Amino acid sequence: MDFGDRLRWLIEENDLTQKQLASMLEIPPTTLNNYVIRQSEPDFAMLKRIAIHFDVSTDYLLDHHSQETNESEERMLRAFRKLPNEQQRVILEQTKAVAKLYTKE
DSSP: OOHHHHHHHHHHHTTOOHHHHHHHHTSOHHHHHHHHTTSOOOOHHHHHHHHHHHTOOHHHHTTOOOTTOOHHHHHHHHHHHTSOHHHHHHHHHHHHHHHHHHHHO
């Protein structure tokens, strides 16, 4: 998935329009649309602003995965970060319990 596709997906996942996101990022809607349709690419400063806005890494936006993470892990981490602290603790404990079961096999 390239940057334009990933940006489109994030916009849709967050129930935004391109116009709304452009306003939040303080850029013209046409500039944002050009990113989405791959007519242009953001500079480093804008890439960082987009990453901060969506609470994702710039590596995620650029579809670069280290050996330590993959797309599924990135998606789970984003969902996890949206949960209240108490729910995060519950999910973490449940995940540890399930992992323990699978490592015994």
